[in-house]
Amino acid sequence: MAMHYDYIIVGCGLAGIAFAEKLRQSNKSFVLFDDCSQQASMVAGGLYNPVMLKRFTLAWKADIQTEIAQPYYHELESRLGVKFDYKMPVRRLLRSSEEQNNWFQATDDPVLKHYMSDELIQYDESAFDCNHGLGEVYHSGRIDTLKLINTFRKALRAEGRLIDKSFKYEKIEIAGANIKYMEISCHRVVFCDGFGLKRNPYFKSLPLNGTKGELLKIQCPDLKIDYILKSSVFLIPLEGDLYLAGSTYNRYDKTNVPSEKGRDELCRRLNKLLNCDYTIVDHLAGVRPTVSDRRPILGTHNKYKGLCVLNGLGSRGVLIAPFAAGILFDHLENETPLPEEIDISRFS
Numbered sequence: 024m025a026m027h028y029d030y031i032i033v034g035c036g037l038a039g040i041a042f043a044e045k046l047r048q049s050n051k052s053f054v055l056f057d058d059c060s061q062q063a064s065m066v067a068g069g070l071y072n073p074v075m076l077k078r079f080t081l082a083w084k085a086d087i088q089t090e091i092a093q094p095y096y097h098e099l100e101s102r103l104g105v106k107f108d109y110k111m112p113v114r115r116l117l118r119s120s121e122e123q124n125n126w127f128q129a130t131d132d133p134v135l136k137h138y139m140s141d142e143l144i145q146y147d148e149s150a151f152d153c154n155h156g157l158g159e160v161y162h163s164g165r166i167d168t169l170k171l172i173n174t175f176r177k178a179l180r181a182e183g184r185l186i187d188k189s190f191k192y193e194k195i196e197i198a199g200a201n202i203k204y205m206e207i208s209c210h211r212v213v214f215c216d217g218f219g220l221k222r223n224p225y226f227k228s229l230p231l232n233g234t235k236g237e238l239l240k241i242q243c244p245d246l247k248i249d250y251i252l253k254s255s256v257f258l259i260p261l262e263g264d265l266y267l268a269g270s271t272y273n274r275y276d277k278t279n280v281p282s283e284k285g286r287d288e289l290c291r292r293l294n295k296l297l298n299c300d301y302t303i304v305d306h307l308a309g310v311r312p313t314v315s316d317r318r319p320i321l322g323t324h325n326k327y328k329g330l331c332v333l334n335g336l337g338s339r340g341v342l343i344a345p346f347a348a349g350i351l352f353d354h355l356e357n358e359t360p361l362p363e364e365i366d367i368s369r370f371s
């Protein structure tokens with residue numbers, strides 16, 4: 024018997040979850056397909072941080088995104104009955120007096136001063152050298168994305184809304200406003216397929232480049248920090264003596280497989296930073312859905328208006344996903360125009 028839904032979502036990463044939550048809040052019916060072929064959301068460091076820590080500028084629309092993301096993750100934690108949002112400051116290791124000056128200059132900015140402390144923190148332990156102090160970023164923290172995804176999938180499965188299968192793009196049949204996919208019919212399919220978009224015949228021409236990232240989980244008993252340290256690597260504290268160290272950026276390798284090259288690069292950076300020993304406990308890799316102009320890609324197919332895309336979250340999916348999902352939902356349901364800079368029509 025044919026089943027009818029308002030929406031099919033393809034992909035249960037940060038994008039698919041955020042869009043599913045919009046549908047749930049509006050009582051729209053949906054099913055979600057996922058085949059675990061992409062790993063970005065599962066292996067992500069999960070860091071959210073509104074400030075770009077290279078040049079001390081606000082990340083793209085990070086103030087609005089932070090305002091949307093905070094209640095979104097809070098409500099999702101309550102609904103799922105699990106904690107995955109660990110709020111903690113990010114501290115940037117300053118390497119010179121020039122960097123200190125740049126930091127202080129940035130804290131004069133009326134927007135940035137909400138996110139950056141104008142007092143530097145000294146660190147006197149021996150685990151790493153800190154001659155120029157640490158600059159602290161507020162409103163930052165870490166989402167345990169793996170815990171979020173696993174809990175979300177479990178809840179969807181219990182509701183009969185998760186289909187643990189590959190979505191076969193070639194099985195779509197379109198007849199006017201109705202879309203048929205095997206025994207399912209729906210009004211719209213929203214593709215949140217991450218770098219899997221490269222196999223999606225409807226949207227594969229979009230300039231999604233993909234940037235592989237690798238992370239190490241390390242045990243480092245002498246480090247003892249309860250904040251996220253940003254130097255040449257991010258060090259994100261987990262439970263006990265465990266830390267996530269990452270991540271690499273590789274534009275050529277498009278596989279989810281951890282590589283020797285990635286591990287060596289991270290070890291080189293860690294060895295330069297740390298004065299203490301560490302052991303590698305795990306090594307993770309995934310492909311970030313990055314776009315040539317570094318903006319998300321949202322919109323509908325130029326011929327088949329029921330086929331939609333929510334992708335291009337790049338390296339900041341934690342903050343961008345709830346923001347972008349809201350924009351796409353308002354566009355589809357309320358005909359709110361998409362901002363030009365994220366509309367896929369910018370590439371046509």
Ligand SMILES: Cc1cc2nc3c(=O)[nH]c(=O)nc-3n(C[C@H](O)[C@H](O)[C@H](O)COP(=O)(O)OP(=O)(O)OC[C@H]3O[C@@H](n4cnc5c(N)ncnc54)[C@H](O)[C@@H]3O)c2cc1C
Nearest residue numbers: 034036037038059060064068069070190217219236340341
């Ligand atoms: C090493 C690393 C570290 C990162 N660290 C951070 C960080 O600290 N903070 C941050 O904000 N971002 C981080 N990112 C980026 C972040 O992971 C991405 O922005 C985000 O996960 C993208 O989410 P997505 O849902 O668009 O894509 P994905 O997570 O790739 O999800 C796509 C989903 O679609 C499914 N799928 C694809 N094709 C099909 C199909 N045909 N049928 C069924 N299912 C399908 C896949 O299985 C997958 O579950 C990191 C990424 C990496 C790789």
